[in-house]
Amino acid sequence: MSLIQTDDFSTATIQALFDKAQNFLNTPTVPSLQDKLIITLFFENSTRTRSSFEIAAKRLGAQVVHLDVDKSSTQKGETLLDTVLNLDAMNPDAIIVRHAQNGIPKTIDEHVKAQVINAGDGNHAHPTQALLDLFTIQQHFGKEHIKGKRIAIVGDIKNSRVAHSNMELLARFGLDITLVAPSFFMPQTTFKNTDNLRSIIDDVDIIMSLRTQTERHSDVYTTPQEYAKEFCITQELLQKRNILILHPGPVHRNIDIEDGVLADARCKVLAQVTNGVAVRMAVLEHLIA
Numbered sequence: 001m002s003l004i005q006t007d008d009f010s011t012a013t014i015q016a017l018f019d020k021a022q023n024f025l026n027t028p029t030v031p032s033l034q035d036k037l038i039i040t041l042f043f044e045n046s047t048r049t050r051s052s053f054e055i056a057a058k059r060l061g062a063q064v065v066h067l068d069v070d071k072s073s074t075q076k077g078e079t080l081l082d083t084v085l086n087l088d089a090m091n092p093d094a095i096i097v098r099h100a101q102n103g104i105p106k107t108i109d110e111h112v113k114a115q116v117i118n119a120g121d122g123n124h125a126h127p128t129q130a131l132l133d134l135f136t137i138q139q140h141f142g143k144e145h146i147k148g149k150r151i152a153i154v155g156d157i158k159n160s161r162v163a164h165s166n167m168e169l170l171a172r173f174g175l176d177i178t179l180v181a182p183s184f185f186m187p188q189t190t191f192k193n194t195d196n197l198r199s200i201i202d203d204v205d206i207i208m209s210l211r212t213q214t215e216r217h218s219d220v221y222t223t224p225q226e227y228a229k230e231f232c233i234t235q236e237l238l239q240k241r242n243i244l245i246l247h248p249g250p251v252h253r254n255i256d257i258e259d260g261v262l263a264d265a266r267c268k269v270l271a272q273v274t275n276g277v278a279v280r281m282a283v284l285e286h287l288i289a
């Protein structure tokens with residue numbers, strides 16, 4: 001079984017994964033994947049996701065091979081599919097792939113024996129990011145209390161795979177989603193939406209701030225400073241309100257979230273990163289143990 005998008009996992013499976021992830025946070029080293037081989041194949045830059053997957057795999061005792069795409073034979077004219085078929089011929093248990101083009105992980109999955117895990121494709125999906133976001137929300141509010149919690153997803157939603165995966169997952173778990181973005185970053189959906197963050201600030205329990213995906217659009221819609229005036233999460237905006245602040249990273253400081261808010265106890269950006277390893281350990285075990 002592979003993981004291409006969040007709805008590949010049932011609600012019951014996700015709850016079971018979260019119970020496992022919680023155990024991994026308490027007891028980080030369990031060598032349940034000792035005989036397994038995992039390949040990471042990243043055609044786009046990554047800090048958190050790649051290291052998180054590799055640490056998760058190593059904590060479970062798996063062998064990890066990272067293919068350096070810039071030095072691989074795709075640079076010599078080999079097609080992506082041939083590269084992947086050659087890797088698969090070495091019998092890895094899983095291939096973790098990130099690509100700028102929507103649908104590449106699914107296409108790879110249709111051609112290989114290994115389990116495929118989507119580590120982000122274009123603006124389509126980033127399932128493990130959404131899982132770790134939901135896990136972080138559940139950790140904060142408690143499992144029984146997430147239903148009905150109001151979340152504002154703020155920023156370049158249209159071009160964000162993190163937003164697209166979260167819209168499916170968080171809605172399925174009963175969260176009340178409002179999309180907050182300027183018109184040029186707002187996708188067509190059935191969710192509530194506004195371009196006025198201030199107008200809804202008293203009606204949210206969680207804010208998920210997102211980076212402007214400058215690599216996915218060549219048009220310059222606005223300057224970062226103009227954007228920040230309306231959409232940056234500032235202390236002046238939050239005041240003493242009890243709002244959980246999330247961001248998948250990389251953060252554009254003082255554009256997405258102000259320095260003071262990043263240092264505030266309400267901001268769980270680094271807890272998300274810690275939780276990401278535990279959630280990915282649970283996902284890897286579930287898919288290949």
Ligand code: NCD
Nearest residue numbers: 048049120126211248249250
């Ligand atoms: C995100 C990504 O690459 O999709 N980062 C991440 O994986 N934590 C978000 C982003 O690049 O803005």
